[in-house]
Amino acid sequence: MATSVFEPENVLALAKLSQGGSKESLERFEKKWRTNVEQRRKGWMDNRSSQSHCMQQLEWEAHGVEYVSWAYNSVKANAPLKADIPLLGPRFQPPTYLHMQRRDSRKSATPGIAYLKTITIVHPLYYPELTQCPRCDAKGSDVAWNGWVATGHREVHGLEREETALGYQLRCARCQKEVKAQQASSKNGEGTYCFATTNHSFWERREHWEIPAGIPFFTKRCAVTRELFNLIIEFRISMTSAGLAEHIHQLHLLRYHRERLCYLSTYRAQLEHDRQSVFPSMKTPLQRFSKPGDIGGYADISITDDMIRCSERRARAKTVDTARKHEKQWGGGILSALNERGQTLGWQFCQTQSNAEIEEFLRGLKRRFGLLEVPDPEIAVSDNCCHVRKAIINVFPDAHVCLDVWHTLMRYSQCILGGSGNSSRTDICNDIVDAILKARADKYNTAVYWPREEQKRRLDAAFQKWAARGMWNALAAKV
Structure with a gap:
């Protein structure tokens, strides 16, 4: 992706040079450019009452829009872009204090x-490949580009700073x-036949x-x-x-303080230059740098350095069951899938751990196996096979579903007479x-299992061995 530093006045000057013509035509071109920029900026301001509305940001973006529209009109009829027209974008970076000083050293630094x-x-x-309807895949004369988004830019969460x-x-x-x-209808047709x-x-x-x-990825x-x-x-x-969000928060704060330091350093350098120069700069007083969340200033609105607290209420809503007991609102958790080498194949946060959620996750795995041309799994080992067996069979009908070793051991250990106080508990667990x-399994090798029939025989022998010594309670017969 091309990233370009966009300087509006410099781009406007290059655009005028590429136009050619008389002095009057160039003046009309510049006047129309600036008029379009001002009208677009005012329109965005009217539609952004609750969003970031930094005047300089909107004006700078309006110049970028005017440049893209001008460059797009130059190649609209499949004509090549002229050599004297700069191709900038699609990612435009704002000019820095360095660009300001190199363009006009007498101009005073501002936040x-x-x-x-x-x-x-x-x-x-x-x-150009986006000229296709995202809903019905229509192309050609059935689709047409229909202007810019009237509400202006959309905030994008970035790694070090908002974009x-x-x-x-x-x-x-x-x-x-x-x-x-x-x-059917919706506002401006958005989402039905008009797509931004x-x-x-x-x-x-x-x-x-x-x-x-x-x-960027838009949700x-x-x-x-x-x-x-x-x-x-x-x-x-x-x-x-929460830990990941805190790390991103710190990166944003670091960038914020670095930008503030850059402003102060530039201003100090200009003061030192004025003391030694006979041509002082157009100096303005030192201005206060805005806070991170000021929507009219720095506007890093997704990152806050304030503690957010919930307001206290006298009445609280609770979820109860048929016995009027408090019911857990979240009955799920993280569902993960690992291969025989212990590598994570995928995971999903389930709100209820219902079979529908489990099947949705497994169908994603099945689709991945198909795209990679990998056969479906023959065996699925679960920590709760009674609960997930049906969901696994619905997606992988040929798979054999079984319980993992640790949970199999837990089923037997619950039936040991005396529980953890039994002196033979360790020996019983080892036999199972x-x-x-x-x-x-160890650090270098995977576990090796007995054949299925051999497992049945050995489990029955281990059970009978400790049953003869009276180590099982009444629940053991059901295991």
């Missing part, structure tokens, strides 16, 4: 430069006819590896950059979600395990 956030523009200029993304709208004539026939490239409905039918490189409630998404996938099992395993 506003540090407030600007990177923007990714998802537009057919960079991704933004701006989308273009695609309208499908075929879906529009179906919606009218069904008398920054909306989750545009991407919900695509797998994450099918999304073109450089485009219904949030969006994340590629870097943050890959980090979450890499560390999702090795730490808790030895009846199942021929060799136990």
